[in-house]
Amino acid sequence: MKTKVEEINRNIYDIKNKDDYDFKIKKGLTREIIEEISAQKGDPDWMREIRLNALEVYNSLELPTWGPDLSELDMNEIATYVRPKSKLNSSWDDVPEDIKNTFDKLGIPDAEKNSLAGVGAQYDSEVVYHSIKEDLIKQGVIYTDMETAVREYPEIVKSHFMKCVPVNDHKFVALHAAVWSGGSFVYVPKGVKVDIPLQSYFRLNSPESGQFEHTLIIVDEGASLHFIEGCSAPKYNKVNLHAGCVELYVKDNAYLRYSTIENWSKNMLNLNTKKAIVGKNAGMDWVSGSFGSKISMLYPMSILNGEGAKTEFTGISFAGAGQNLDNGFKVVHNAKNTSSVVNAKSISKNGGKCTYRSLVRINENAKNSKCSVSCESLMLDDISISDTIPTADVRTDEVEFSHEAKIGKISDQAIFYLMSRGLSEEDAKAMIVRGFAYPISKEFPVEYAVEMNNLINLELEGAIG
Amino acid sequence: MIKLNETPVRTARNFNINNIKLENIEIPEKFEFFQNANIFIESPKDEVSLCQNDTNLTYGLGEFFTNQVKEKANHFLTVNVNSKMKKLIMIDFEFDKNNLNLVENILINAKEGTKSTIVIKYKAEENLKCFHNGIIKVKAEKNSEINIVFANLLNIESNNFISIENELLDNAKVQWTIIDLGGKNSISNYYSNVLGKSANNELNAIYLGKENQIFDLNYIGELRGEKSNVNFEVQGALKDSSRKHFKGTIDFKRGSKKSKGNENEACMLLSNKARSLSLPMLLCSEEDVEGNHSTSSGKVGDKELFYIMSRGFDEKAAMKLMVRAKFNKILETIQIPELKNEILYEIDKRLD
Amino acid sequence: MENNLLEIKNLYVNAEDKEILKGINLNIKKGEIHVIMGPNGSGKTTTANAILNNPAYRKVSGEILLEGENINNLKTDEIARKGVFMSFQLPEEIPGVSVTNFLKYAKNKVTGEPVKIFKFKEELKKYMEQLNMNPKYMERSLNVGFSGGEKKKNEILQMLVLNPKLAILDETDSGLDVDAIKTVSKGIEMFKNENNAVLIITHNTKILNSLKVDYVHVLVNGQIVTTGTQELASKIEENGYSEFKQ
Numbered sequence A: 001m002k003t004k005v006e007e008i009n010r011n012i013y014d015i016k017n018k019d020d021y022d023f024k025i026k027k028g029l030t031r032e033i034i035e036e037i038s039a040q041k042g043d044p045d046w047m048r049e050i051r052l053n054a055l056e057v058y059n060s061l062e063l064p065t066w067g068p069d070l071s072e073l074d075m076n077e078i079a080t081y082v083r084p085k086s087k088l089n090s091s092w093d094d095v096p097e098d099i100k101n102t103f104d105k106l107g108i109p110d111a112e113k114n115s116l117a118g119v120g121a122q123y124d125s126e127v128v129y130h131s132i133k134e135d136l137i138k139q140g141v142i143y144t145d146m147e148t149a150v151r152e153y154p155e156i157v158k159s160h161f162m163k164c165v166p167v168n169d170h171k172f173v174a175l176h177a178a179v180w181s182g183g184s185f186v187y188v189p190k191g192v193k194v195d196i197p198l199q200s201y202f203r204l205n206s207p208e209s210g211q212f213e214h215t216l217i218i219v220d221e222g223a224s225l226h227f228i229e230g231c232s233a234p235k236y237n238k239v240n241l242h243a244g245c246v247e248l249y250v251k252d253n254a255y256l257r258y259s260t261i262e263n264w265s266k267n268m269l270n271l272n273t274k275k276a277i278v279g280k281n282a283g284m285d286w287v288s289g290s291f292g293s294k295i296s297m298l299y300p301m302s303i304l305n306g307e308g309a310k311t312e313f314t315g316i317s318f319a320g321a322g323q324n325l326d327n328g329f330k331v332v333h334n335a336k337n338t339s340s341v342v343n344a345k346s347i348s349k350n351g352g353k354c355t356y357r358s359l360v361r362i363n364e365n366a367k368n369s370k371c372s373v374s375c376e377s378l379m380l381d382d383i384s385i386s387d388t389i390p391t392a393d394v395r396t397d398e399v400e401f402s403h404e405a406k407i408g409k410i411s412d413q414a415i416f417y418l419m420s421r422g423l424s425e426e427d428a429k430a431m432i433v434r435g436f437a438y439p440i441s442k443e444f445p446v447e448y449a450v451e452m453n454n455l456i457n458l459e460l461e462g463a464i465g
Numbered sequence B: 001m002i003k004l005n006e007t008p009v010r011t012a013r014n015f016n017i018n019n020i021k022l023e024n025i026e027i028p029e030k031f032e033f034f035q036n037a038n039i040f041i042e043s044p045k046d047e048v049s050l051c052q053n054d055t056n057l058t059y060g061l062g063e064f065f066t067n068q069v070k071e072k073a074n075h076f077l078t079v080n081v082n083s084k085m086k087k088l089i090m091i092d093f094e095f096d097k098n099n100l101n102l103v104e105n106i107l108i109n110a111k112e113g114t115k116s117t118i119v120i121k122y123k124a125e126e127n128l129k130c131f132h133n134g135i136i137k138v139k140a141e142k143n144s145e146i147n148i149v150f151a152n153l154l155n156i157e158s159n160n161f162i163s164i165e166n167e168l169l170d171n172a173k174v175q176w177t178i179i180d181l182g183g184k185n186s187i188s189n190y191y192s193n194v195l196g197k198s199a200n201n202e203l204n205a206i207y208l209g210k211e212n213q214i215f216d217l218n219y220i221g222e223l224r225g226e227k228s229n230v231n232f233e234v235q236g237a238l239k240d241s242s243r244k245h246f247k248g249t250i251d252f253k254r255g256s257k258k259s260k261g262n263e264n265e266a267c268m269l270l271s272n273k274a275r276s277l278s279l280p281m282l283l284c285s286e287e288d289v290e291g292n293h294s295t296s297s298g299k300v301g302d303k304e305l306f307y308i309m310s311r312g313f314d315e316k317a318a319m320k321l322m323v324r325a326k327f328n329k330i331l332e333t334i335q336i337p338e339l340k341n342e343i344l345y346e347i348d349k350r351l352d
Numbered sequence C: 001m002e003n004n005l006l007e008i009k010n011l012y013v014n015a016e017d018k019e020i021l022k023g024i025n026l027n028i029k030k031g032e033i034h035v036i037m038g039p040n041g042s043g044k045t046t047t048a049n050a051i052l053n054n055p056a057y058r059k060v061s062g063e064i065l066l067e068g069e070n071i072n073n074l075k076t077d078e079i080a081r082k083g084v085f086m087s088f089q090l091p092e093e094i095p096g097v098s099v100t101n102f103l104k105y106a107k108n109k110v111t112g113e114p115v116k117i118f119k120f121k122e123e124l125k126k127y128m129e130q131l132n133m134n135p136k137y138m139e140r141s142l143n144v145g146f147s148g149g150e151k152k153k154n155e156i157l158q159m160l161v162l163n164p165k166l167a168i169l170d171e172t173d174s175g176l177d178v179d180a181i182k183t184v185s186k187g188i189e190m191f192k193n194e195n196n197a198v199l200i201i202t203h204n205t206k207i208l209n210s211l212k213v214d215y216v217h218v219l220v221n222g223q224i225v226t227t228g229t230q231e232l233a234s235k236i237e238e239n240g241y242s243e244f245k246q
Helices: A031-041 A045-060 A097-105 A108-115 A134-138 A146-152 A154-160 A171-179 A412-419 A425-441 A446-463 B063-072 B302-309 B315-331 B337-351 C044-051 C076-081 C099-111 C117-130 C135-139 C148-162 C178-191 C230-239
Strands: A021-024 A082-084 A118-123 A126-132 A142-145 A184-188 A198-203 A214-219 A224-232 A240-242 A245-250 A255-263 A268-270 A273-278 A283-290 A295-298 A301-304 A310-319 A324-333 A339-348 A353-362 A369-379 A385-394 A399-409 B002-004 B020-022 B037-041 B047-049 B075-081 B087-095 B101-110 B115-124 B131-140 B145-153 B159-168 B173-180 B185-194 B200-209 B214-223 B229-238 B243-252 B260-269 B275-284 B290-298 C004-015 C018-029 C033-037 C057-066 C084-087 C094-098 C166-170 C197-202 C215-220 C223-228
Touching: A031 A045, A031 A171, A045 A171, A082 A126, A097 A108, A097 A118, A097 A198, A108 A118, A108 A198, A108 A446, A118 A142, A126 A142, A126 A146, A142 A146, A146 A154, A146 A184, A146 A214, A154 A214, A171 A245, A171 A273, A184 A198, A184 A224, A214 A224, A214 A255, A245 A255, A245 A283, A255 A273, A255 A446, A273 A283, A273 A310, A283 A295, A283 A324, A283 A425, A301 A310, A310 A324, A310 A353, A310 A425, A310 A446, A324 A339, A324 A369, A339 A353, A339 A385, A339 A425, A353 A369, A353 A399, A369 A385, A369 A425, A369 B275, A385 A399, A385 B290, A399 B275, A412 A425, A412 C076, A412 C094, A425 A446, A425 C076, A425 C094, A425 C099, B002 B063, B020 B185, B037 B075, B063 B101, B063 B131, B063 B159, B075 B087, B075 B115, B087 B101, B101 B115, B101 B145, B131 B145, B131 B173, B145 B159, B145 B337, B159 B173, B159 B200, B173 B185, B185 B200, B200 B214, B200 B243, B200 B315, B200 B337, B214 B229, B214 B260, B229 B243, B229 B315, B243 B260, B243 B290, B260 B275, B260 B315, B275 B290, B302 B315, B315 B337, C004 C044, C004 C197, C018 C044, C018 C057, C018 C197, C018 C223, C033 C044, C033 C230, C044 C057, C044 C084, C044 C166, C044 C197, C076 C084, C076 C099, C084 C148, C094 C099, C099 C117, C099 C135, C099 C148, C117 C135, C117 C148, C117 C178, C148 C166, C148 C178, C166 C178, C178 C197, C215 C230, C223 C230
Parallel strands: A118 A198, A184 A214, A198 A224, A214 A245, A224 A255, A240 A268, A245 A273, A255 A283, A268 A295, A273 A301, A283 A310, A295 A324, A301 A324, A310 A339, A324 A353, A339 A369, A353 A385, A369 A399, B075 B101, B087 B115, B101 B131, B115 B145, B131 B159, B145 B173, B159 B185, B173 B200, B185 B214, B200 B229, B214 B243, B229 B260, B243 B275, B260 B290, C033 C197, C033 C215, C084 C166, C166 C197
Antiparallel strands: A021 A082, A118 A126, A142 A184, A385 B275, A399 B290, B002 B020, B037 B087, B047 B075, C004 C018, C004 C057, C215 C223
16 A cells, blocks of 8 residues: 655646746845835835835844744745736636636636636736626625725725734735735625625746735625635746735624635745634634645634634645645634634645644633634655644633544555445545545535545545555 | 743744743752652662762753753662562652752663552642752663652742653553642653653643642653554643643654554633643654544533532532542542542642 | 355465464355354454455465455455445444445446436435435435444445345344344345345344345354354354354
8 A cells, every 4th residue: 555656747737838927027025126016016105115114024024933944935036026918807808818728727717607706817916807796896895906906995905904914923924015916805895795706816827936916805794705715826846935915804793704725836835824803793714725835834813803703714734745734723712702613634645744733812801712623634654744733822711622633544444445345445545535625625615626626636646556 | 031841843933832931030059968858668679879860851841950950969869670569669859948949860760571659759848939950761661660650749939840751662651640739830841752662651640720820831752663652641720820831742753653642631720810821732754643632721611510519519619629520530540548648638728 | 166156265364463264165156145153253254354355364375266266366346346245344434425425436336337326316215215224314424423223224225236246244233223133134135136145244143033044154263163054043042152162
């Protein structure tokens, strides 16, 4: 039952287009470069100020003293802004052929027709396509690219941009604020329920570059939304960097579900930051599948500020050869009667490393709060690594907090059982792994669950055989 | 300010659990020989001798405390266990006004095939500000079986620092029971290096905090041999403004195939000012292993409390009963009735 | 000769380096029901696992022939696809895989033909009714949270769906109440015809009451010490195994 290590063909995700841009900033990170990006993007002054201030914060902060080794990241070798040869379009027909082909192969226009209420598509640093269903516009829902939001809704953006995630949160947040480009802005007015998901897809094609999209979502009182984020990139020899930032405001009695299938190429450093502020009796659910990236450090965070606020995190990481996926979740209980549920799984194979890292903090004022965490890790061979590093900080007595974690392998008996029903060893293992991932894949809309299963099959092809 | 008791793997700095920073700790400079060490040996075959041992540690509390033992120890013992019958060795450190500070270094050699129970107890008169810093190393040879009870019954004005290191060879069984009650600061580092095959390391621990006591527990078990076992069972309760940091690590190193590791920590919060920080780590670089951990914090269940009170207990007595019930499964591992009673008395006293 | 379904010739098997089977011989023809009885630890389960080549059991010597072909070194799934089925004493729990999806997949693997979903579901429903199984179980994860009886019924359901040539039932009756044992017997009757065979491994005789058994073998300490007919089972029910032990 030995496994073999080999480069697998990630088929559609690996199709490279020619690095054919309209403008690519020179590599590195200096005040001049930030000014140039700001000028290229036609920022208003206040945004330019945010960028320049963030650069100073970036320079003053250290790299994390924990987690994966980031020493191979050299910002002097990364171009932080690449403008594709395309304007923002509202019809796929107007998107240039090679870019459109990429999104076609990724199935985005198809998904739009069948199961989405709106779509945004970013290619390198700029959004090339954005659309939203007519009836949502009539109800006052705004779904647009971030640049348009800065121009057209400056007051909302000013009062929310980098307010949920402070610029000095960590070094890569500061970097993001200095060079951000693209991303989506969503506003759902009071009481409006958006039944069908919105999706933004991020594609990084340009080598030795970074993507720094900013997603800002405000779900107003009593409203609800399901937002899906997808991302991928072809593989290059040198590192690419992704340092996006997601800021979510879930107002009183509102509900937001934020789903991600992350499938960056295996030369990507994914240093992403996601945070939600959750109001009274509001709900925030995270669903996350992490498959790609060379290094990932991603810990979505819910801050339960309103009484009765609830949050759930359901996530899976799958690390193969050369991958170090350091993922997890953070939650702060900051009001009475709040609750959180975490269900995290990971699979390690071919020398890959998965770490579940988390924080649960229950503050003095969070009387009668509940938190339950469950982690399960699967080791597919004896050269991989799986670590669980969960911190809990309980500051009051009237709480129920529990954490459980398990590490193990696929049992030989289970494989024998399935094989006795006619399944080959590979099929048996794949079936058990898919079953292991099922509690997460079932949280995705059906097309994405299928994509996730395909990704698992793709990963296993290289692992078992 | 001193920074000590680093975890084997770091996490985010603002989680405040990678180490503990202590301020305003009075650390004595000079250490006179500690007179009040009472030693009882049941079997004539076992030897206890006064002699210095090496103080090299894989982890330990940190350079400062390790060096203090190396350079300034005012008591040192080597215990050679030779008896194949399960005999008792007791080491009592009684702090009084002439013996306020203890820096000790103990080495326990459990020879091949031997069996033993060793009790190490620290006790201080009330209101004395005592200082304790120790290193205890245990070498468990093949097929040896050793039970160690470590009882920190110091008062809450004192400071308690301890580094424990175990090495287990094939088929060795090392069982620790740690009763952690005393110390304004009680900082402990426990490390087991399970080198051998089919070796078994068990740690049962109790902590009980009151007033402003701070406990920092850093328990580490590394499995390297096949078919071995590490089990941590920790029960604690926190009163008043006391706090504890539980850092537990079970690490399956390459080679620990078919091993098992379990870690369970439960903290009862008896006050709304008490604070419980926990980091139960499970690290794994081997495939065919079974690792589990669980932690929980919360107050005594209302239903349980109501049930006990309906049988005529007042709230305080009921609470005491609940805490004792939780502690009982740890205390059961102590098979010396006098010692168990003494510990129970100390627990009750501190719960009042 | 062409009626021989399974032949075991002088089979020695070790489990974890311990000698368990010490020269077993067995010959099962199409249309027959065989029973292996024996006390705990005599090697009954090892026999079943050895036939399906569970890697945890090592064949030291001897031969297992299926329709004349040596299957000693075939992989478990290959043996299954050749028409051998085993009902497990302790069926494994597989979270996240529904009974329907699992059986559909297994059926496809065993028959090598595409499975028509509608027809398949109807068939499944029919069998579940006959086995007094709640149809809700179709969508539940395989064996997860099933009671002991439900797990065993689920094994019989799989036998009916996969329709093997040889069904080995390892302690399928153990731990079941009278009604459940009847259901299991009913399942065996539904399955049985002149072209297939059943090998029942058990240590009690209740399940045999309603079945027409051709041969009863007594396995003690890794060897078949005697072979008889249904009466032998009744005798064991009365007197136990003591007379067969040395």
